[in-house]
Amino acid sequence: MTNNKRIKLGIFGFGCVGQGVYHVLNQTKGIKADIVKICVKDSKKERILDSSFFTTEPADLLDNPEIDVIVELIDDAEAAFNIVSYALKKGKAVVTANKKMIADHSEELYTLQQTYQVPLLYEAAACASIPIIRNLEEYYDNDLLTCIEGILNGSTNYILTGLTERTTTDFNTALREAQLNGFAESDPTLDIEGFDPRYKLSILILHAFGIFTNPSSLFTFGISRISTFDLEFARQRNLTIRLIARAKKENSTVTAFCMPSFIPSNHHLAAVRNEYNGVLVESLFTEIQFFAGKGAGSNPTGSAVVSDISALSYDYRYEYKKLKQKSATQLNEQSLLNLYIRFDDWSVVDMSVFETISERFSSKKNHYIIGEITLQNLRKADWIKNPAVNIIHFPKY
Ligand SMILES: NC(=O)c1ccc[n+]([C@@H]2O[C@H](COP(=O)([O-])OP(=O)(O)OC[C@H]3O[C@@H](n4cnc5c(N)ncnc54)[C@H](OP(=O)(O)O)[C@@H]3O)[C@@H](O)[C@H]2O)c1
Structure with missing residues (x-):
């Protein structure tokens, strides 16, 4: 794509x-791009x-020789894959x-880009307005990254902010409030069960550490079981609760999961409130760097898409540098996670999965254990499917 040519878009x-x-393009004077056709x-x-x-x-878009860039913004992932793969092949x-x-489809999409030598950009897919993928690709252009973690879903963060800061301590009331204010879908399952941030984590792992991951292989636990008891536990210890997606590299392996976590009230991620997203990047020499911004919404997301369109005008493409550097080679299932596990009956819990136990508590209705479990054993523990069991990661920040 030459610098002087106007980009012709099919959306x-x-x-x-x-x-x-459409709105952001209209108001961005410097961008040389025109919408030719929109398929709905x-x-x-x-x-x-x-x-x-x-x-x-x-x-009308895909076979139109006038159109040189396809902008895919539909809500059907399989139809989207067919559109995107056809476009790249053309x-x-x-x-x-x-x-x-x-x-x-990360691996197939990577292969298509290499085979047909065409760029595929998707900054808006990770944290909407936060430019994290391009930073991982360009700024953190080495294998010294050690950890990326963050709040990658605005709906759940809005609900958790409601539960931890506003008057309600009831999950369903906080969810309804988020829905009424337009911050949660009418079917919120993808968000509250952690599936949406898991997709984003999978994308970030590829650009931070160079591993293709099947999102369903990343351990995920949602926020729907958070109770008044858990909130009170957090309050008494000056902690808040956030849904955190995390990938931490050790040697050539990465420990990755998405689950609610206790966060100290004075921590960067505790300051990410309501529909905002926040990402912490840690590398060997810079220590922690923090990005925050709107993780959803029409204009914030549209602006990330327009930034990608603009990047195409100077021939930008992802080089997948960490993949080529073989920065990491596999996921690590043996890492120990320090977890708070709350339940209503001691007979529910299989104590043999704990490698260590640092705290036990019992009351009439609620009991909890704080202890370390390997990711592999947590995944195998069928009893965590019991709706009376809640799990919250208790990392040492
Ligand atoms: N909303 C956000 O804040 C946000 C943030 C980050 C990423 N995203 C992602 O952006 C994408 C779009 O989300 P959205 O919120 O804009 O969805 P949306 O408001 O539901 O709009 C979906 C659009 O796709 C069209 N469509 C659906 N299937 C189609 C097909 N097979 N062919 C052509 N058009 C089709 C619909 O057509 P009709 O108008 O005719 O119904 C509609 O215009 C999704 O992948 C979403 O995950 C959204």
């Missing part, structure tokens, strides 16, 4: 993010743009925000 999807891209699903929906822009026929550069599609 799939004109919902929350698609319209954000429902031809009858009213649109804010003239109907001549719209089609429901993917070929030699069209692609920008997408679809975390599920990228995480589920």
Whole structure:
């Protein structure tokens, strides 16, 4: 793509993010990009743009020689994969925000980029407005990164902020409040069970440490079981609770998971409130660096997509440097995690999984153990599926 040429865009999807891209493009004077066509699903929906822009026929974009960049912003990951792989095979550069599609197909998408020598950019897929992927690729261009962790989901952070700071201590009330304020979906499962941040973690692991991971292989525990008792436990110890996705490198292995964690109240991640996201990057010589910003929403996400479109104008592409450096080679299942496990009946818990126990507590209705378990044994522990059991990571910050 030459610097003087205007980029001709074909956009799939004109919902929350698609319209954000349109608004941001309109107000970004310096960017040389024009929308040629927009493909949507429902031809009858009213649109804010003239109907001549719209089609429901993917070929009008994918087989259109005038269009050189496909911007994929639909809410269906499998349809998105078909669109993106077809576009790359046709030699069209692609920008997408679809975390599920990228995480589920990362290796195939990497191969397509190498085979057809076309760029695929997806900054908006990780933390929307926070430019973390490009930083991992360019700034942290060496194998000295040791840890990346953060709050990668705005809905759950809004709910947890409600539970830990506002008047409600009841999970369902906090969820309804988030839904009423537009910060949680009507079906919140993907968020509250941690699946959405798990996709993002999988993408970050690739760019931070160079490993392809199947997102479903990353241990994930959601926030729906957090109780008044857990919140009181945190309050008494000057801690807060956040849903944290974490990948920590030791030698050539990475320990990765996504679960609620106790965070000291004066820690960077405790200051990330409501719909905001925050990412901590740790490397050998810089120690901790902290990024924060809006992790969702029409304009914040649209602005990350537009930044990727702009990057294409100077021929930017991900080089997947950590993959080439073989920065890490596999996930580590033997790491010990310090966990708070709360339950309603001692017969539920299999004590043999604990390598160490530092604290035990019993009351009429609630009991807990704080102790260390390997990730592998935690994954095998069927009893954690019992809805009366809650798990919160208790790291030493
Ligand atoms: N919303 C956010 O804050 C956010 C943040 C980061 C990343 N993302 C990602 O961005 C993507 C879009 O999210 P969104 O919130 O903008 O979704 P959305 O508001 O539900 O909009 C989805 C759009 O996709 C269109 N569409 C669905 N299937 C299609 C198909 N097969 N072919 C053509 N168009 C199709 C819909 O068409 P109709 O208009 O005709 O229904 C609609 O315009 C998702 O991958 C999401 O994970 C979203």
